[in-house]
Amino acid sequence: MKPSANYRPLLFIVISLVLSACENADSTGGGSTNTTPVADAGPDQNVITLRQVQLDGSGSNDADNDSLNYAWSINGPTGSTAALNDATIVNPTFTPDLGGSYVLQLIVNDGKTDSTADTVIISVNAAPTANAGADQNVITLTEITLDGSNSNDPDNSPTPITYHWAIVSKPAVSNISLNNTSVAKPTFIPDVDGTYVLQLIVNDGRIDSTADTTTITSISDPLYSKQWHLKNNGQNAGIRGEDINVEAAWNTEIDTGTGTQKTKGAGVHVRLVDDGLEIAHEDLAANIATGQSYDYCGRDNDLANIPSRCAGHAHGTLVAGIVAARDFNGLGVRGSAPQASIAGFNLLFNFTAANALDAMIRDITTVAISSNSWGSQDHTGELSTALTPRMPAGWLNSLQTGTTTGRGGLGTIYTWAAGNGANRQLDIPDDIDNSNYDAFANNRYVIAVCATNDKGQQTIYSENGANLWVCAPSGGDPESTEQNITTTDRSGGISGSNTNNSRNDYTDKNYTNTFSGTSASTPLTAGVIALMLQTNPNLGWRDVRLILAQTARKNDPADADWKVTAGSPTYNVNHKYGFGVVDAAAAVSASRNWKNVGTERTFNSGVKTVNASIPDNNRIGVRDSIVINNSMSIEFIEITFSASHAYHGDLRVELISPSGTTSILAERHLCVYGCVGNYDSWVFGSARHLGENSAGTWTLKVSDEAGLDIGQFSSWGIKFYGH
Amino acid sequence: MTKLKSPLTKPTAMIAAVICLTALGTSAHSTPLANGKPASKSMTDKAQQNSWEAITWNNGKRDVTHWLNPEEYAEFHVPDSTTKQNTSAAAVRNTNSQQVKTHGMTTIWRAGPQQVKSILSKSPVDTTASRVSPVFHSSPHPDAPRMALPGNIIIRFQSNMTAESIDTWLTRQGLRKVRHLPGDGLTVIIKSEPGMATLNLVEQLSSQTIIDEISPNWWSEAHLR
Numbered sequence: 010m011k012p013s014a015n016y017r018p019l020l021f022i023v024i025s026l027v028l029s030a031c032e033n034a035d036s037t038g039g040g041s042t043n044t045t046p047v048a049d050a051g052p053d054q055n056v057i058t059l060r061q062v063q064l065d066g067s068g069s070n071d072a073d074n075d076s077l078n079y080a081w082s083i084n085g086p087t088g089s090t091a092a093l094n095d096a097t098i099v100n101p102t103f104t105p106d107l108g109g110s111y112v113l114q115l116i117v118n119d120g121k122t123d124s125t126a127d128t129v130i131i132s133v134n135a136a137p138t139a140n141a142g143a144d145q146n147v148i149t150l151t152e153i154t155l156d157g158s159n160s161n162d163p164d165n166s167p168t169p170i171t172y173h174w175a176i177v178s179k180p181a182v183s184n185i186s187l188n189n190t191s192v193a194k195p196t197f198i199p200d201v202d203g204t205y206v207l208q209l210i211v212n213d214g215r216i217d218s219t220a221d222t223t224t225i226t227s228i229s230d231p232l233y234s235k236q237w238h239l240k241n242n243g244q245n246a247g248i249r250g251e252d253i254n255v256e257a258a259w260n261t262e263i264d265t266g267t268g269t270q271k272t273k274g275a276g277v278h279v280r281l282v283d284d285g286l287e288i289a290h291e292d293l294a295a296n297i298a299t300g301q302s303y304d305y306c307g308r309d310n311d312l313a314n315i316p317s318r319c320a321g322h323a324h325g326t327l328v329a330g331i332v333a334a335r336d337f338n339g340l341g342v343r344g345s346a347p348q349a350s351i352a353g354f355n356l357l358f359n360f361t362a363a364n365a366l367d368a369m370i371r372d373i374t375t376v377a378i379s380s381n382s383w384g385s386q387d388h389t390g391e392l393s394t395a396l397t398p399r400m401p402a403g404w405l406n407s408l409q410t411g412t413t414t415g416r417g418g419l420g421t422i423y424t425w426a427a428g429n430g431a432n433r434q435l436d437i438p439d440d441i442d443n444s445n446y447d448a449f450a451n452n453r454y455v456i457a458v459c460a461t462n463d464k465g466q467q468t469i470y471s472e473n474g475a476n477l478w479v480c481a482p483s484g485g486d487p488e489s490t491e492q493n494i495t496t497t498d499r500s501g502g503i504s505g506s507n508t509n510n511s512r513n514d515y516t517d518k519n520y521t522n523t524f525s526g527t528s529a530s531t532p533l534t535a536g537v538i539a540l541m542l543q544t545n546p547n548l549g550w551r552d553v554r555l556i557l558a559q560t561a562r563k564n565d566p567a568d569a570d571w572k573v574t575a576g577s578p579t580y581n582v583n584h585k586y587g588f589g590v591v592d593a594a595a596a597v598s599a600s601r602n603w604k605n606v607g608t609e610r611t612f613n614s615g616v617k618t619v620n621a622s623i624p625d626n627n628r629i630g631v632r633d634s635i636v637i638n639n640s641m642s643i644e645f646i647e648i649t650f651s652a653s654h655a656y657h658g659d660l661r662v663e664l665i666s667p668s669g670t671t672s673i674l675a676e677r678h679l680c681v682y683g684c685v686g687n688y689d690s691w692v693f694g695s696a697r698h699l700g701e702n703s704a705g706t707w708t709l710k711v712s713d714e715a716g717l718d719i720g721q722f723s724s725w726g727i728k729f730y731g732h
Numbered sequence: 733m734t735k736l737k738s739p740l741t742k743p744t745a746m747i748a749a750v751i752c753l754t755a756l757g758t759s760a761h762s763t764p765l766a767n768g769k770p771a772s773k774s775m776t777d778k779a780q781q782n783s784w785e786a787i788t789w790n791n792g793k794r795d796v797t798h799w800l801n802p803e804e805y806a807e808f809h810v811p812d813s814t815t816k817q818n819t820s821a822a823a824v825r826n827t828n829s830q831q832v833k834t835h836g837m838t839t840i841w842r843a844g845p846q847q848v849k850s851i852l853s854k855s856p857v858d859t860t861a862s863r864v865s866p867v868f869h870s871s872p873h874p875d876a877p878r879m880a881l882p883g884n885i886i887i888r889f890q891s892n893m894t895a896e897s898i899d900t901w902l903t904r905q906g907l908r909k910v911r912h913l914p915g916d917g918l919t920v921i922i923k924s925e926p927g928m929a930t931l932n933l934v935e936q937l938s939s940q941t942i943i944d945e946i947s948p949n950w951w952s953e954a955h956l957r
Binding site: 356361363366383384389391393401407410429531 | 950
């Protein structure tokens with residue numbers, strides 16, 4: 010039935026009311042209404058990258074208390090791959106991977122209808138990244154720069170990054186500090202060898218970066234720790250302290266007038282008379298005195314271009330490293346005077362008398378020290394020089410010239426290898442050589458240097474002698490564990506000591522651990538003298554000798570031969586060791602305020618004829634005395650001795666001073682070539698009466714301590730040098 | 733002139749001849765013995781068997797004796813002044829000499845006594861070639877240090893001489909000065925030919941009263957330590 014036209018307006022009103030009610034309430038089937046839920050995505054947050062962010066949709070609500078379903082969505086900065094761990098829970102999390110704004114939208118649903126979307130903005134600040142720079146290998150005492158400039162802040166906000174450096178670790182004895190801990194590129198000077206770890210943290214105004222570290226490995230001279238002769242820490246079974254005590258000397262500062270400098274030998278020139286010198290060696294080149302070497306083969310100053318016949322120069326290169334291998338260059342080894350200048354004279358490749366004379370005095374005015382690791386043939390027992398049974402004419406005059414005109418008249422100092430001919434390794438009853446049988450080593454112009462091993466005892470080869478002045482460390486018995494000397498070697502392993510076929514030597518063929526002999530002790534001492542002369546350039550050549558004697562260390566104190574001289578000051582003295590082992594620190598210290606001794610005085614007793622038979626095979630022997638009325642403080646004595654004997658090796662010769670100090674000038678020994686020649690005005694030297702007064706009765710005792718051969722004590726004389 | 737003396741013999745009770753490493757080509761401290769023991773008696777016998785000529789000369793103060801090795805001679809090389817390469821005397825190149833040792837600018841050769849005499853009798857053709865000299869020993873022992881005479885003489889004059897008076901004297905004597913050594917001017921090197929000519933000249937001059945000391949410019953084997 011159709012509604013009648015009369016009821017149509019009323020029906021319209023009813024329907025409109027019903028529809029209106031339906032707009033405000035969902036149909037529940039039950040006829041009740043549903044309220045639309047409200048989403049609340051939580052408060053905005055400021056966070057940093059890579060740290061988890063938790064969202065909070067718990068503020069969402071539904072007026073009907075219907076349970077809500079959550080629907081999160083994320084919209085991050087371009088490139089971000091950050092994702093919610095669960096987009097349907099009330100507190101999802103995500104980790105922003107990039108700086109920028111992340112907009113997260115939340116819609117809740119009460120099971121009937123979605124809420125209006127709500128959003129939260131997560132503002133992400135990118136964390137800065139510290140970069141402390143690459144690890145570095147550096148040279149000790151050389152300033153280095155750290156580099157944190159590759160640190161970064163991706164969003165460069167809120168402020169430019171700031172730097173915060175710190176020292177994490179350093180060698181125990183180091184005292185380093187950074188010049189500035191808050192700059193990108195601070196500097197510091199590694200003060201000792203070792204490992205330094207430094208840390209950098211940067212901050213972008215809001216947050217610190219993770220710390221980054223850089224490791225600095227600092228080394229001065231890679232093989233320095235092997236150079237027990239400079240610093241004996243007891244390495245390889247050596248005895249701690251049996252060295253030349255040079256580190257303290259190096260650290261002594263000298264006032265130059267315009268500043269200070271360490272005592273490294275700078276400005277002191279050392280001539281190495283040897284078989285040459287590799288002047289381009291990486292660890293020597295910096296100390297080579299240009300144009301001051303001499304080539305006796307090619308007869309010019311060009312050691313870089315020498316005749317192939319003379320191209321060996323292995324020994325001279327070994328010697329050179331001991332005195333003046335450059336320090337703190339990151340290479341090899343260190344010399345005892347690591348900044349002294351050196352030049353090489355390759356005399357030994359063209360060894361004539363005239364050349365030898367020349368090598369002692371050529372351009373001598375500029376030479377502070379002449380170091381000579383050569384001499385007469387060792388292991389013979391003969392009275393000899395390297396040239397003839399007699400020194401060449403003018404030999405001592407040339408040395409006198411050096412000591413009077415060298416170094417501006419203060420005197421060149423000659424160091425000389427005392428000799429390797431003791432032959433104690435042989436199964437024979439006596440040493441063969443005594444340094445006093447070598448006229449190169451026993452005269453007053455030279456400092457005869459003996460050798461001690463890494464335990465501070467006489468090496469198996471080092472010769473006794475009344476002429477010995479000081480000892481210095483060197484290699485020991487090759488049949489034992491005693492260490493040899495580490496020094497420079499011919500480069501490249503083609504020739505020299507450490508060749509490509511060498512075993513138990515360094516992989517770096519520019520260096521060797523095999524050097525030995527009084528050849529090594531001599532340049533070591535020359536280096537110490539260079540330190541002394543840098544400290545006090547006004548020292549005379551005799552002053553240098555006196556300082557070395559006064560400051561030498563009494564090594565091997567249990568040795569029975571040690572005696573104390575009778576004069577003033579007193580000295581410890583020993584036929585094996587002279588006045589002891591060179592002590593660089595003490596010598597440098599004593600040099601500083603040393604008052605030079607006065608003009609040298611001499612007194613010559615003249616030759617006294619004796620002509621007395623020497624009882625054969627009789628230790629009592631025969632004695633003769635000379636009374637000296639001249640009084641001086643003795644520095645050195647020459648004893649001229651003549652005896653005719655069929656085998657001079659049978660003779661023991663002793664000088665006894667007025668105070669009872671004895672110098673053993675010759676001992677019974679074997680002669681390899683038959684003891685050819687008599688003591689025909691042979692000149693012995695003695696250092697053992699240093700500081701004694703010359704006045705009084707001096708006695709020479711001569712005894713024949715073996716059978717068969719007989720002889721006669723012909724004459725003797727004594728000459729004093731002193732002040 | 734040189735004087736002939738008998739070869740020295742040695743007492744047998746104390747003999748302990750050992751082989752020494754002469755430092756020709758060796759370095760530093762070396763073990764001195766070939767086997768760590770004194771050498772055998774045979775080596776001593778060898779020395780005793782040598783009938784070497786003893787050459788005695790006077791150095792102005794006393795006689796000095798050396799022993800002449802008849803089977804060896806020394807060659808002194810002279811590097812070319814520009815290339816520094818060594819030249820060798822024809823007298824040496826054309827022989828069958830055996831090289832004993834060489835070190836630096838000197839080579840020791842061995843040959844028969846007659847051949848050695850022959851080589852030594854020939855003068856070098858020119859000054860750029862090597863020179864030769866007899867070989868001497870400081871003791872009558874085959875391993876004793878060798879010496880030779882490359883030429884030139886060293887004279888130390890008496891202290892009352894001056895450089896000028898020395899020059900005058902040298903001129904009067906017909907001697908050619910190589911140079912004065914630095915210092916007091918009293919030590920002078922004068923020219924002489926290699927070999928025995930040098931010793932002969934030394935012997936002639938040694939009795940001069942103005943000479944304090946005189947010696948040949950000996951070459952010797954070098955001994956590093």
